[in-house]
Amino acid sequence: MSGRDDAETNDSNYLAWVADNAVSITKIINGVTFTFRKAGSKGSALRADRYKAGVQAPNYARLICDGMVVEVGNAEQRLSLL
Numbered sequence: 001m002s003g004r005d006d007a008e009t010n011d012s013n014y015l016a017w018v019a020d021n022a023v024s025i026t027k028i029i030n031g032v033t034f035t036f037r038k039a040g041s042k043g044s045a046l047r048a049d050r051y052k053a054g055v056q057a058p059n060y061a062r063l064i065c066d067g068m069v070v071e072v073g074n075a076e077q078r079l080s081l082l
Contacts, residue, residue: 042077
């Protein structure tokens, strides 16, 4: 995610995958294809996000506080994993 210190989240087994404000993103990991996409008519695109307090002291909850959201949506925004 842009503007983020690599030391906050990186692990030797971590594979970075940024949503990059796209409607759909795909990544193949060990032969398995994962596709996230915006579902429904609400919102504009996918975007990476995080729970900042979770990755900072005293929590240091790396990797589990990262996530993906639908940008510019409302309570009805949805995404799907195929």
